[in-house]
Amino acid sequence: MQNLQIPHATTISALRTRIRTWREDKLRIGFVPTMGALHEGHISLVRLAKAHCDRVVASIFVNPKQFAAGEDLDTYPRTLIADAEKLTDAQCDLIYLPTNEIMYPQDYSASISLKGPALGLESEARPHFFDGVATVVAKLFNQVRPDMAFFGEKDYQQLLVIRQMVKDLDFPIDVLGGETLREKDGLAMSSRNAYLSADERSRAARLNAILTDFAAALEAGRPLAEARAEAETAARAGFDAVDYVEARCATTLAKLPDGPLETPTRVLAAVRLGSTRLIDNRPVKTPS
16 A cells, blocks of 8 residues: 555455444544545535544545446546545545455445436436446445445435435435535536546536526526527537436436426536536526
8 A cells, every 4th residue: 555644444344443443432423435536526525524423434446336348447547645635634534445356356246226316317328327336335335334424416316326225225324415516617526527638628617507507597487398408509519419408306306397396406417528528417496
């Protein structure tokens, strides 16, 4: 292991030994799972966890189960030393660094599959994705056994999938969402933003503007189909490809009827610039 100044564990037994001492002291444990390449969005989740819990564990594991063939598993940014420094500054108490062999030993065969909020949107383009996410998060929950877990709203569908899994499988864990952090021009912070060329980076911020306008149109009472079509047209004009631009129920991601909004609503989009896929979302203010 590289020279990390922050306490870290690389095995389940070492992780549980540290956590056992916290449990004996009746401390509340928060958990922030990540794939590394940390930015301020991740660190804001650590700070949120610190505000709610006595001790915070952050994991760094690039999960192969959520990458399909041809995706960026091999090139995904790996910046462990810089990540550890950021976590130290944020007063994270422990980094958990499991290996592929620990997470998926040679005879590994289990997988978790969900429906509900896992269906549609991201699963249309990445049908493998949420099974991989749910499986690794369930394993991490069993290894860390936290009281609370923290996920960013930037990956809004993922947040709802994890909440559904926790409910369905009776994990004794409270799942909190952290607000999406953005660059000065509005682009949602993401580890994959590093893939963008200078020209692509200048275009990327348009996604937030499109979703902001989409939400505003719905708040103003525009028909859903009309507002969505306008947002999709803008997205197709600004990006190389569009996977989806949608408005969905904010609590279930169910499709909405084309009428006045009567339930909490979220607008969501996934687009592509070159080889980079960007996702983002915005809440819609609906009548109370």
